[in-house]
Amino acid sequence: MMLPTLAHERVVSTVGRRSGLPMTVAVHSTALGTALGGCRLWSYEQWGDGLADAMRLSAAMTLKCAVAGLATGGGKSVIALRPGQVLTPEERRKAFLDLGDLVESFEGAYRTAEDVGTSTADILVVRERTEYAIGLPADRGGIGEPAAPTAAGVYASVQTTLDRLGLETADLRVTVIGLGQVGSRVAQALADEGAALTVTDLDPARRAFAEKIGAEWVPLADAMTRPTDVVVPAGVGGLLTAEAIAALDCKAVVGPANNQLADADGDEQLAERGILWAPDFVVNAGGALAAILTELEGLPPAEVDARIAGIGRTLADIYDTASADGVTPQQAAVRIAERRLADAASGALPVMQGVES
Ligand SMILES: NC(=O)c1ccc[n+]([C@@H]2O[C@H](COP(=O)([O-])OP(=O)(O)OC[C@H]3O[C@@H](n4cnc5c(N)ncnc54)[C@H](O)[C@@H]3O)[C@@H](O)[C@H]2O)c1
Known part of the structure; x- marks a missing residue:
């Protein structure tokens, strides 16, 4: 991919x-x-x-920055x-x-x-x-821990996906896998809006947090097969093996974990099962956006927040392109990135700072 x-x-x-x-x-x-x-x-x-x-x-x-519209390689x-x-x-x-x-x-x-x-x-x-x-x-002068803006981008991506599925957060069943810096923030935000949460983590100590937000804790092995609307992978990558995809019982997978697909054609395996998959490199761009826009471009916090919320619109464009072109969301995102890179190569985009071309 x-x-x-x-x-x-x-x-x-x-x-x-x-x-x-x-x-x-x-x-x-x-x-x-x-x-x-x-x-x-x-x-x-x-x-x-x-x-x-x-x-x-x-x-x-490269994909993440290109799709997020950043002047960054x-x-x-x-x-x-x-x-x-x-x-x-x-x-x-x-x-x-x-x-x-x-x-x-x-x-x-x-x-x-x-x-x-x-x-x-x-x-x-x-x-x-x-x-x-x-x-x-x-x-x-920095953004500190990037998990909060990353979680905001994940939240925006979940909302876009719910729009696509015709679901409301208050009626949502969601499974969050990994309750670390990002996963716990996303779980908290969705619980606050009335979603029914199922959660798990490799670390049993995270169970206390699950109880605090009123989420149901399930063993790791069950989390991927539980009937739910949306699965949010927020642990390590490679979770979506062919076996795991075959066993999923959900409508969409939207989460921050990097490199979720174990196989190069994992996006197609998900599409064949009718499961909407939001490309991880789109969903988890919030931290990078915040660091670049705050520390390099000096944008005020409100503008940075608006750009992070824009991840939801970027994902909506990707879903639209995927439907129109009959490709997976990942293939659509790669097309968008390739177009930007080609525009840069042809001089249609402003040239980068700091490096000779
Ligand atoms: N922190 C960020 O701003 C950021 C930005 C972009 C991408 N990401 C990606 O998002 C994911 C989560 O990041 P984080 O900062 O919350 O990490 P973290 O280390 O704070 O939390 C990860 C949590 O997932 C758990 N975990 C790991 N593997 C698991 C598995 N197989 N099943 C269940 N739980 C598992 C860990 O025990 C931990 O509690 C990572 O893949 C990371 O690369 C994070």
Whole structure:
């Protein structure tokens, strides 16, 4: 599904000179602007798995930024830990100084940010070595934790999907899988509007939150097969395997988890079952939008909120294009992204800042 016509522009893997940790920066595309993508600090069996992750996730960032209408390209970084490896504060600091040097070596083609396993404090360390990092703490002029704007984009996407299905939030049955930073906010917002919630999480400690919002807690294994209207995947990616899709009993899947489809044709498998799937890279763009519009473009909060709410309209356009062209929402979103990238290549869009073309 990933923009097959585009190869990555530049990928560098190295071993941090202070930390000794393998790390990768993958720049997929700068056609629309400096590539943006968070840094994932994660454990991998092989460091090359981290490289593959960076490549896959950076391509998804190109799509995400293009569809969201941002003058931003797609990139990603990964610091690969060994299974079970835990960094001391000193090792962690070294890792992010090393990442800062690696980002700086891209001379403005790539900007990093927070992602799975990293925090705003880590971004401050990166900033000691390069200015190309966003997602600063709120008291340093940044947006702080991006989960709130991400959740707002998910909420807007759920509303658009309900419109499409002819459902109201108050009558909605919704299953939220993963009650972390984003999932818990989305679950809370939907519960506040009267939706009937079923929830689960790998972490049994999240059960207390489920009780607080009046949601029914189900075992992980049952969450995907429960009859419901909308499933919101908000844990890790790869949840939608062929087996899981075959067992779903819902009308739509709309959630923030990155790379939800386990197979390249997962969108078609969902369409064949008559299940509306909102592409994850559209639904979860709120955090990136907030960081870019706040920290790079200096827009006031009300304008940023309006742009995040606009994710719902973007998704409506995608559903319209999908219906009109007889393709899946993902194929429609990729078409929209490819059109923007082609316009940029032909000079029809303003040229990016910070990188020579
Ligand atoms: N935080 C953001 O702003 C943001 C932005 C874009 C995309 N995302 C994506 O959204 C997802 C959620 O992000 P988050 O910040 O809430 O993460 P988080 O780490 O705060 O929460 C994830 C939660 O999901 C649970 N979980 C993990 N795998 C699970 C599984 N298979 N089944 C059930 N529960 C599972 C975890 O125990 C945790 O409670 C991730 O895939 C992330 O990449 C987040």
